[in-house]
Amino acid sequence: MMEVGDATTHLTDLSTNEKSKNFNSNNDILSDEDVKLSFGGLLRADEVASNQADGSPVEDDIVKSSPKEGLSEQETKEKQEWLEQVVQEQSEWDALELAHQSVSGGVKITPSQSFADALEYLLSRNMDKTDIAPTVERTGFRALLHFLFGPPKLKQSLVDERDSVFCIAKAQLQNGDELHAGILQTIYKKLTGSKFDCPRFGSHWQDIGFQGNDPATDLRGVGLLGLMHILYAVNNDNTYSFLMDFYRLSLDAEQNYPFCVMSFNVSRITLEVLREEKLNRDMNKANQVVAVMNKFYLAVFYHIHNIWKTQRKTIKDSGTVMKDVEIAARKTPKQLLKAWQVALDKRIQSKSVTAPSARKSDYSHLSTGGRSRQSSSWSEESQEHAGDNDGPSAEDMVQFTNITMAVKDEPVTDL
Incomplete structure (x- = not known):
């Protein structure tokens, strides 16, 4: 032996x-x-x-x-x-x-964190709702136009759930919170196929599209909501294979992009559309807020994926792509949701949905720039050769983040 x-x-x-x-x-x-x-x-x-x-x-x-x-x-x-x-x-x-x-400090295997349990835990926390902006303030003529031609008001019974979403987006990752750590570990293992936990800090987080050694630094603007969106997708049998499609493209030698950073920008767009009340009609119909938000998050990500893949976009195109996608999300949310539902139904009907627990190794050896995506990626050897990766440069990463996070400041005329 x-x-x-x-x-x-x-x-x-x-x-x-x-x-x-x-x-x-x-x-x-x-x-x-x-x-x-x-x-x-x-x-x-x-x-x-x-x-x-x-x-x-x-x-x-x-x-x-x-x-x-x-x-x-x-x-x-x-x-x-x-x-x-x-x-x-x-x-x-x-x-x-x-x-x-x-x-790295001993072997540990944390059980997978379910989305339902994580959501229940976060909603049970004492949330400060005094410093959130769940809707856009409109005055004068814009307020009148919105009242006459804008979306319907959210049901009163759903207001508390909506406000809680903004509180989750304001909450930050806490090192001492076991559930927060469990969310991170579940996301890492689901994406990479690793069986064991990885260290809380280290360059291995860059393998799944964080910018540095500490995932907490990338959560600005979306807080824990950014992690919750990914957690939902990897834990849902019907959406896991789609998310892995997005992840695989992020590892492409030419079309690579920082996966988690992109996902957090999708969460930010989703949050802005929610704030503008563009999802009220769907939420009232479903009598749910979080479920509709998760669906819209995936619809926007799916839209980005199609553009990125079919038009051969690279990280240098990120500014234009994200600006166009945000306008589409604000102006035509119904079309994005419909396109996503069609794609989801088609995959379910073709029986090609891959559950997280089945054929796990299909995604266990994803690579970018020829580097194997093993759970051992934080080893000394992989760190020594980290510079050999043909992925986005540090300059591209900074540019990507600055552009996508700044898109929200662009004025978009609406009711």
């Missing part, structure tokens, strides 16, 4: 392709459970369960079985050897991941 230190040295030289060739044709990593089920219990179930419980790598101890009917002794031997190699490879990768976690 290879020691953790040896595994670290040995596996640094392995490429992603070399690793993936030892797994099935769908490029899914064979989990211990997959191996156990696929080969009729060749692994001892009690040992697998024990190893999974304490987080240790699976031992390559195989129960020797007699040749099955229809297979020659040589074929059975070859299958047995192949299975041993699969388990050994998996254990070595797990050992490498464990080694990196140990360097």
